[in-house]
Amino acid sequence: MSEAPREQETDEELEDLLGFLRDARGFDFTGYKRSSLGRRIRKRMADVGIDEYADYRDQLETNADEFSALFNTILINVTSIFRDADAWTYLQREVLPELIAGLDPAEEIRVWSAGCSSGEEAYSLAIMFAEALGLAEALTRVKIYGTDVDEEALRDARAGLYPARSLESLAPELRDKYFEQNGSQYSFRSDLRRRVIFGRHDITRDAPISRLDLLVCRNALMYFNVEAQTQIVDRFHFALRETGFLFLGKAEMLLNDADRFDVVSMRQRIFRRRRGSAVTAQYQPPAPKMRTGFGGEMLTMARNRQLRDLILDAAPGAALAVDAEGVVVLINNHARVQFGLTTNDIGRPFQDLEISYRPVELRSLIDQATHERRTLRVNGAERRVGEDLQYFDILVQPLVGGGGLPSVTHISFTDVTVTTQLKSEVKRVREDLETAYEELQSTNEELETTNEELQSSIEELETTNEELQSTNEELETTNEELQSGNEELETMNEEMRIRSEELDETRAFLEGVLTSIAAAVVVLDKDLNVKSWNRGAAELWGLRQDEVLDEPFFRLDFGLPTQQLFAVVEECVKTRKRGNPVEIDAVNRLGRGIGCTVQCSPFDGHRGGGVVLLMEEGGSGDTV
Structure with a gap:
């Protein structure tokens, strides 16, 4: 067999395998680049020792676990906290202030991390907004959606647990602020975690999350061919609000979309949707078709829908339906009353409604029910309404269309509040x-x-x-x-x-003794600062105690020429012996000249010693 026919046969076998993956598990890889896709599938085939695509398909049909191994090989999950730090720094310093300033202070900020892998990117966004807005405001305003097609990676993302080495690029103060140590791992803080919603989403097929202020999809587009990339960018353009920002990876650019996106930073791959740019991707429910009845009478889908709505409204519980594109096609009266929905919500993407993630994450359940083609049941889902708690049993039932594939998913809610509360009380006691x-x-x-x-x-x-x-x-x-x-x-x-x-x-x-002495008594510390100045000194020299306390004695300006005493005081301090009385001519507080007798005695009672000066008018010569 020649090489060219063999290559053609191999390509056909690869396409058959991709079709089998799409039909069996709902993973549509037909938009991926064939070179890289074929290389990864071949790698997995080599790991299990299989050479032919047909043989590997037999392996998938007989071994359900092989699907997970293959998807993990195809979906390369390479991510980290604040990966490519320069790009994140530019986003935080240059883009975020403009994004926040363009919104009303009470307006919700909607962010989508498409292809979030194990969640590091979504948590990086949460940290960035918390630092920019403050934690309290971020907890009320910011809502972050993290999506991926890899359920295993999403389980890791929902857990929010990472080893220490995964956080090495994060500053220690930010790690301690936003992560709590849990054994050998770190868990993302619980209050901010509630603002991040994870769910399965295929950017090549599913309707996008809408009304976004920031869309982050880094290094995911490069795995798709040109046609798939064009469709994805159309969805991204539809998802963004006017002037919303698009953050791509280093290997991706929007060179042919200048009419729809402005370049904010080509180096960091940050773009902004142009104001007034036309939306090319619309996601509306399929248009109703007409059918011909017996006798040629034409019955419109509007009539069928009216009858269907009447039947649905007559059902005892709340119910709604979502088509294969993720668009709400039916809401019965009980659902509208119970969950605050309206007929205007028909035709909207299901993921935009609160019921899609509260009381439980229904989007992932819908995906699981659709892919596994079986009905899923959630018992006792809790919903808080004001101060009251409600509990529902939820049934997620995929309905198969004419082509043998699930075309719509029916979701019904049964109120089991009373039963659940009784069970809850019994379980709590046990x-x-x-x-x-x-x-x-x-x-x-x-x-x-x-x-x-x-x-x-x-x-x-x-x-x-x-x-x-x-x-x-x-x-x-x-x-x-x-x-x-x-x-x-x-x-x-x-x-x-x-x-x-x-x-x-x-x-x-002591104060009584000093006060009762008629003579002037002055106590100096070892530094010759005044520590005591009795009433006799105040009356003789005219200075109050509060004026001289802790002041250097020999710098005081009063009627006694203190410099004549310096040698006597210094000798007393040095020898620690009482000196002889000294007669000095002085001037008292009245300005009258007097003869003053000064007796200097050592004083050892104040932190290492000082002196006591006894001053008497008239030269009596009395000693202390």
Whole structure:
């Protein structure tokens, strides 16, 4: 067989395999570049020792686990927190302020991370907006959608758990602020995690998330051929609001879309949808078709829809239907009343409605039911309305069309609030009897699942109870320590009170003595600063105690020529002996000349020693 026919045969076998993957599991890889796609499939075939596409298809049909291994080989998940730091820095410093300034302060900020892999990109966006807006405002305004076709990667993204090496590029202060250590791993903080919604989405087939302010799709377009890239960019253009920003990867550019996108930074691959640019991709439900009835009478789809709506409204519970493109095609009366929907929501993308992710993440369930072609049931889904809690059993049922493929998904809600509440009370009593260690371990694991799937408020109560028990034990220990410390403090306080009373008595005694002495008494410390200046000194020299206290004695300006005493004082300080009386001519406070007798004595009672000066008018020569 010649080489060319063999290559043609191989290409046909590859296309047959891709068609089988699309029909069997709903993964449509027909838009991917054949060179890279064929290389990855061949790699997986080599890993299991198979050479022919037909043989590998037999392997897929007989081994369901092989699908996961193949998809993991095809869908290369390469990502990290703030990957390509320069691009993220430019986005944060140059683009984010303009994006925020262009919105009303109370307006919601909608962001989509398309091809988010294991979630690092979506969490990077959450950190970036929290830093720009402040955490409190980010928790109320920012909503981030993270989507991917790889369910295994999405499970990792929903868990939000990463090893320390994955966060090495993140500054330590940001890591400590937005991640909590959980054993050997770090988990993204729970309050901000609630603003990130993960779900399965195929950017080549599914309707895009709309009314976006920022769309991030980095290094995903390069895996698709030109036709698929064009369709994806059309969807992105439709999804963005006017002047919304598009952030692509280093290997991607929009060279042929200058009429729809302005270049913000070609180096960092950041673009902005042009104001007034025409929308080329519209996502509306299929137009109704007409059919011919018996006798040639024409019945319109409008009539059929009216009858269908009447039947649906007569159903006992809330119900709605979503077509294969993810567009809402039916909403019955109970659903409109129960969930606040209107007839205007028919024709909108299901992912834009709150019911798509609350009370449970329905989009991934719809994808799973469609791909596995079986009905899925969710029991006891919790929904909070004001102060009240409601519980629903949800049935997700794919309906097969004429071509043998699921064409619409029917979703019904059965209100089981009363039954669920009774079961919840019984379960709470039973679980409260478990051991403390089992409660903590079980609660930590169940809370991680609860934060992702919005389930089981009971587990939160168990965690709170265990934490309170632990805190109570710590408080009891602390209380004993405080009681012991308090007794010691009371003893010390009593001793200090007694000493304070003694000091007060001593101080009062000394002040009384100094006051009763008619002569002028001045006490100097070792630096010859005034430490005491009695009433006799104030009356003799005319200076109050508050004017001279802690001032250098030999710099004071009063009627006594102090420089004549310097040698006497210095000798007294040096020898620590009482000096002889010194007669000095001075001027008293009245301006009258007097003869003053000064006696200098050592004083050892103030931090290393000082002197006491006794000054008397008339030269009496009395000593201290």
